[in-house]
Amino acid sequence: MQTGIASLSAAPTLGELLPVLLGGSELTRSEAAQLVNAMLSSDAPDAQIAAVLALLVNKGESSDELAGFADALYQHALPISIPGEVLDTAGTGASPAKTFNVSSAASFVIAAAGCAIAKHGGRAATSRSGSADVLTALGVRIDCEPETAIRCLRELGICFLFAPKYHPALARVAPIRKALGIRTTFNLVGPMVNPCGAKYRLLGVADEARMNDVAGALAQLGVARAWVLRGNDGLDEITTACSSRVLDVHDGRTCELSVSPTDFGISMRPTDTARAGSVDENAATVRAVLSGARHDVARDLVVLNAAAALHVRTGDGLRECAERAQKAIDDGAAFKKLEALITMSHSTEGAAR
Template identity: 35%
Template sequence: MISNIIQKIMKHETLTENEAFYFMEKLASGDVTDAQASSVLSIMSFRGETVDEIVGFVKAIRKLSRNAESSQHHDLMDTCGTGGDGASTFNISTAVSIILASLGVKVAKHGNKAVTSKSGSSDVLEALGIQASSNHFEANSQLNKHDIAFLHAPFFHPALKKVASLRRQLPFRTIFNCIGPLLNPMAPTYQLIGASNEEVAEKLAEVIKKLGIKRALIVTGKDGLDECSITSDTRMFLVENNTVVSFTYTPEEAGLNRGNLSELTVKNKQESAELICSILQGAGNESARNIVILNAAAALFASKRVSSIRDGVEIIKQCLQSKSAYYHLEEMTKEEASAHVN
């Protein structure tokens, strides 16, 4: 079966959902060699993965993952993006998740260490002094105390252990960038997903329809960012009730000035953490502050807390001006420090 799948891929044919499911299962179990896996992942990446292939991979990994769902928490939100845009921006979605939690939105933030970026969400959390959850109990404890759980993906997806070394060897995005946001072990009801380009965003919208996620907003900047962009227009795909509505959104529509990409880039996790702290205190450079405001407002819209992104912008601005998100972060880091002392 594996040899048949590889032959199909080598002939530039696409896989059915069942074939993709089978291949991912065998990859996780070690029945696929590194050379075979690298060939398949590379070819799929350069030709573009199909909706059926993505769905097959997601379903296989979900089957093999450690579930962290809890009946205690409903209407969870996630802000995980695909990564792979190569822009070296600071951890925008992590900043957004802290702001949302400070507003009482329950967030299950799924993330990992950097693979194709300067700083992954788990990297910047470490720099901020926060420990990501490594099991069901820690995740629920974080949610109960702070309205946010940080889920370090490798702890919940042991099936991807073999894949991790392969990803590090391949210097470009793969299907695993696409599927990362769809593997949250707490199964969030709402999601804001940043995609690396419009083609990926459109495919993810169709994948989400098949997977049955309640409501998701997939966004991709026309400048190549896997975020709502502050430097250019953003293509958005709103998935709800088994339908997809696509539209273009500009910073001006949100009442924000366009910014400069150079003000969003960082060299490492420490710079990212410092910029996040500055923004949460209502400071930071205007471009960085505004891209966080825009994405946090989009997350409020995605989670049905506001009827428009513009309405969300005003709420986020007030949150940053009051420094309530920074105080929320301080509470989390103080507790972490105390736990380590004890």
């Protein structure tokens, strides 16, 4: 594909790249990485960064471009010595169907069911409560040092990797993204760039039109397996209200699936009572589900999404994974994981003993 970038310098400036985007050309993976590096430069004018972000959204990012963005962000990321054979669950946000923070609750169930999870996330960008917000409200220290996160994963099977800590270069564009007030490429790429390069992913995408590109980018990034998913009610999770569309990325190939709550042995029902507005309401719902106090649709959503993640990691059947998730809640193991993470995340003891 002719883009015009080939004639530019080895490390083009944003001013050199901007006319290429204005012409409507798509970038190759390496060109997209160059674009990110140019945006993150301290010399890049804010107005040019804003223009690039708006042009990309208007054009629609390709899978090559998303993969290139991820490549560049990995180059700038703070490294952490966690093996990639772990799970991560995340979402791009902006779902019109608002529920409590399902993926954060599910992460404790996943760990209690025996699969290690290095959950990567930040504060809310398109909702009232992001994963970092709800975990903070629950008492978890979200910005603990890498050595503490490593210890949490090793001893508890779960840790939280706070995006701003591991992707400090993104501070350069954060105020520009906020001022734009629209979804940008970083909303799609952020959930892809787990600092430890997690090989197993459950990634919710609220915008159905972007699912194929996100799945294609994950395939290029070399994940072992991922489910890129969206409830057909607009939820960026596996939903209880209807079927959910899934793009199953496995060893570089993608196939499309449709899954229903009944495939997990769970009844179909609306998600209305699983809504939570404030951060404190989110935290209260997560705590109630994990403690076994709720036996309603909020619990079902957590079980569904934990089971989907367990299936992605193990290949076991959906019903079997759902039973494991339910057991992890019923026997108190999931709630104990939360309590243990709260304690250990505040520990000053390093990874080495």
